[in-house]
Amino acid sequence: MPISTDGVLLGAWANFISSESILDIGTGTGLLSLMTAQRSESAQITSIDIEPHAIEAAQHNFEQSPWNDRLKLVEGDVLEHNFQTIFQHIICNPPYFTSGEQTKVHQRAIARHTNTLDHRSLIQKCYTLLTDDGKASFVLPITEGEAFIQIALGEGFYLSRYTKVKPTERKPCHRLLFELSKTPSDTQTSELVIHQNGAYSEAFIELTQDFYLKM
DSSP states (O other), X not given: OOOOHHHHHHHHHOOOTTOSEEEEETOTTTHHHHHHHHHXXXXXXXXXXXXXXXXXXXXXXXXXXTTGGGEEEEESOTTTOOOSSOEEEEEEOOOOBOSSOXXXXXXXXXXXXXXXXXXXXXXXXXXXXXXXXXXXXXXXXXXXXXXXXXXXXXXXXXXXXXXXXXXESSSOOOEEEEEEESXXXXXXXXXXXXXXXXXXXXXXXXXXXXXXXXO
């Protein structure tokens, strides 16, 4: 599984600095968990994935990192796993294809298609796994993201942060970064342009430069 701009954006954008317990749902190769560990001093991070090859890759990456003592890896279905704790923050780059031909590569199909983790079930599970003051951060394509938010609002969540991501100034928004909260709050809205004048924008560089070797 290649490193995606979506994942890097979410890991850099999510606001979990004060959280001491964090859950990464669908960790894949462990990118979001590693970014979370890099950004926090003491947070304990639980990472779960249903796909054995992803678990193997994440385990290797965790062992090579300086934060291995704060990273706990779980192989299983987040909807069925019996967690022994609840979390102050959840971070997730969820599957989003709801129709169309699925890739023949099994691991990639699991990561990209909602037939293994539908959005309503994911939202309901996140609600039960969060503390009362907890928050959950996600990234999705614009259409799927807006639909996801509407489902979440119907399940008791509030929209606390919302960033529209545009590939260039002239192109429409193609991704949404958003944060859900269990407590009422004003929604903080913003826009992020990835490329300007044929290069990465200053805003994108400022947000993500700590995670790229060459930026």
